[in-house]
Amino acid sequence: MKSQYKTEIFYNYIIIGILLILTLSFLLPFIVVLSTSLISEAEWAERGGHVLYPKKISFVAYDILFGKSYVLFNAYQITFLRVTLGTFCNLLFTTTLAYALAQRDLPYRIPLTFFVFFTMVFNGGLIPQFLLVDFLNLRNTIFALFVPTLVNGWYFLIMRNFFMNIPKDLIDAAIIDGASPVRILISVVLPLSMPVMATIGLFYAVYHWNEWFYASIYITDNQLKPMQIILRGLLNQATMEGMENISFMEQPPPGASLRAALIIFSTVPILVVYPFIQRYFVKGIMIGGVKG
């Protein structure tokens, strides 16, 4: 018994050792980004755009960022609206579709799944999509930011497979108890599916948080532009390629530290939110315990 305990400890150390090395390799570049965001132009000239720690902390890059507050604040609100409303609708439509098509003996289940699958491979390209959104008068509305991407095919399939993997006896038991399909969905399936709901929700939310391409083609009204469009503009400013445009260089491109600050600015909110989502992974375990 004691020797088994020892190997257990040894095993723990090895796992933690491997994970620590990996963690370090993820963390160090991020620390470099964070430090770089805190250096001044003069320190960059001396030490370059990739430093492990700033010698003298300077908020110049963040000053430039918040110098845009007159448009950034509004854009932040749009992004917040997009993330909440978008993720909610994404989850609603994905879950309903996935749950329906997870019913193994649903007539026409396979053709209907194929109907969705086909769109994951074939698409009409950007121009027809744009013309459709234009035709539906969705351009320059908040709906353009999430309705055209309401259900992601792969997320639908992942979620459907999770639903199909729920032990059948649990659902049968509920049916014997006389529960209606709505009741089964709400009180049996959904609580058991919190981990996957949280994960897919996170994927959708991060998509909405980061997405700029569709926003930039559907939105021309400055008041409806999400944060990423403002940030992309600043990123262009900080990227050398922008300087090839011959004539117009009004402001000095602040380069490395601004680029880094943009990363920090758009990552930290998700880092703050993540622990709340992580809880659901643990909850899943507890419910699993209860049901057994």
Place this chain on the structure above:
Amino acid sequence: MKKLISTIFLSLVVSLFTTSLKADGHDFTIFNNSGMLQFDGGGSDPEVLAKVTAHVKKLSGVTPKVIVPNMQDTTEQLNLLLAGSNPPDLFQANWDVYKSTLMPLNDLLAKHGDALLRSIPETSWKYMTDSDGNIMGIPRTAATSPYMTWVRQDILDQAGLEVPKTVEELTAYMAAAQKINPDFKAGTRAWSGNKWEEPAMGFAAAFTGAMSGNAAFIDPSDGRVKPVPLAPGIEDYLRFMNDWHNKGYWYPDNWSKFDESEVFRTCNMAMWSGWYSRVTIIVPKVESNCPGMKYVRAPIMGSKGWMATTRASGTQAYVINKKAKNPEAIMQYLNWMWNDQSVEGYATGVNGIEGDHWSYESKGMPAIVNTKDKAETKYVGDFGLPNFPYEGNMQPNDSLWATHFNYLGSGLTKLDDSHQPIDLYMAWDKGRIADETPTLGDVHRMIAENFTAFYTGERSIDEYDDFLAELDDAGMQDWINAMTAQMQESWAN
């Protein structure tokens, strides 16, 4: 939760109504993809913008509505906007590519464009006319010499050398520089963006006398237009590049990836041959780190002529959509923007309201103006339409940018020490060349890939004839035919 959702929906409905009610009485729309706003995706502060709009209306008599582009490369957004409902009326584009959707400007210019016709030089207008004599746009650029060679005065002084004037003197300079410090190397950017008229290729002009906007020359033996790999003397050029590579003069990264500002920062860049703004913008920022470092412009003459090549002004232009409902108002606006008597329109468009956002240091042409930081004025220049041939008329009173702005006037447009290509005043229809040369992409890739291999010695220059045969297999003759046909048509006109 319920409350949150209902609040969100309510605010949505409200925002929808307010946007649809905002149908404002503007005369035309500008998609301002001029480069002015590519860093300012969100545009100006809405309140400030409203004030500037009223001010512009007062001064110019018209009310434009500005669409601020969302991407740095605005082509995609422009194409989609043009395809959708309510396309923009005024935008910047290469008129030859967009010709089918544009309005000829001859009558409009004659009627409302007097001041702007005067303020943009004759040479830039040459590219704006199609084969039927229609003026399709208002020039955006001028002929420049943007890829230049710079050496360091401090190194010259230490080595007791003069500014090099020939390829041999340049080689002697690099040898001397490396004797002083083995880390001193020469930088250039070979193939950025996979484009083709690039600085390393620019060296070829000194050995062949053959470089142009389409990297072409006229072969005197048969009068056909051919690409640079066929130019007599090209092997000398490749030997020169390879010789420098073997001696370790070049940064090896020149042929792969290169973060120029990081390399300038090391103070070891003994020579830079490439885009001018690296010296006019990056160097002032790193000078504090490198005491004594000073770059001087070194125009180099080779056996066949200047090393640098003049970049033609091209077909980049401000153009008007043929669907525009109010073209006269647009021309009126442009005539105000690029007026030859006063910079009022231009300065207002770029900087905002005189007095509030900027002021004259001295009036006249050129005018010097005091500007404020954009973060302070909250106006980013939505109405401003920068135009290279005109921009010099308004100079900001700002020392940080003095080097850069001085160079725009004195160095960038100095063309007498660069090679003048055969097609300097000819607008290639690049779309047509690509259509008539189905494998043009292959030919380009083959040249880029093999020239790089010749530079580094990965492929021996003795195999040059094999390489030319490969180019023929890849479809180079189609390209020659397409270019020759266009050149002959252009001469016929």
Place this chain on the structure above:
Amino acid sequence: MKKIWKYRFYYYLALPGLIYFAIFHYVPMGGALIAFKDISPFDGLRGFFDAPWVGFKHFERFTSSVYFLDVIENTLIISGLKILFGFPAPIILALLLNEVLRMSLKRIMQTISYLPHFISWVVTAGMITALLATSGGLLTETINDFTGSNINFLGNKDYFVGILVTSHVWKTIGWSSIIYLAAMSSIDPSLYESARIDGANRLQMAWHITLPSIMFVIVIMFLLEIGNLLEAGFEQILLLYSPSVYKVADIIDTFVYREGLLALKYSFAAAVGLFKAVIAFVLLYTANRLANRLGQTGLW
């Protein structure tokens, strides 16, 4: 019919999602036909209908390129290596994290592991360039100190694909592991308890309980990778490659991108897109049949 009525509730549930796919995916799908036309995009719908039919011209343009086979080969090699290393990596990471008993440690490590997902490719490429620059690059200089040879990694055909695969794994491993961790957290703990009583050690439990229990996610994620076999990572490669390494790094998407720089080639891009889609469809269809035959729940 009666059966359909019995299941009506589920059809009502599915209807909104299906309508969405019909409108936003099937309606614009006709646009793929521009692959057989010569369109200029500016004229909107009219331009689309009026454009002349050109048959397989754009496909032939692609297949007749002297680099056609090269580009396909590179795409498959890069993508294949990314799957080979990048697909198991997040599963292994999730298994390792699952073995960490201290909840707080597990949470912190997991959060850190997906940081790279948020560092854009522009910045990642900047860091890679800085690490590998021949003058002043941290890694290059270190190697130089030890071996005395100065290697231009990003310009070297032997190293380039390795750099692509490594940076891909580094960037995606943490984020991709989330879905596996979610699957692991739904495993019934009583399974582990009974195994422990039977004397199984942790490695055996991971192999016999954890892995089979998350197999349904592994299968779907693997199918996803198969569907993306022809997507070898456009942005990453565009930011890092150069003519020195075209031979090994030029993929379908960078090829199309360069063609687009020469002229507006919407029809050409559409043709290549369709070409890729057909291949992806065949691959997925086959892989799915295979998965079904092995008794797994695949795509349908």
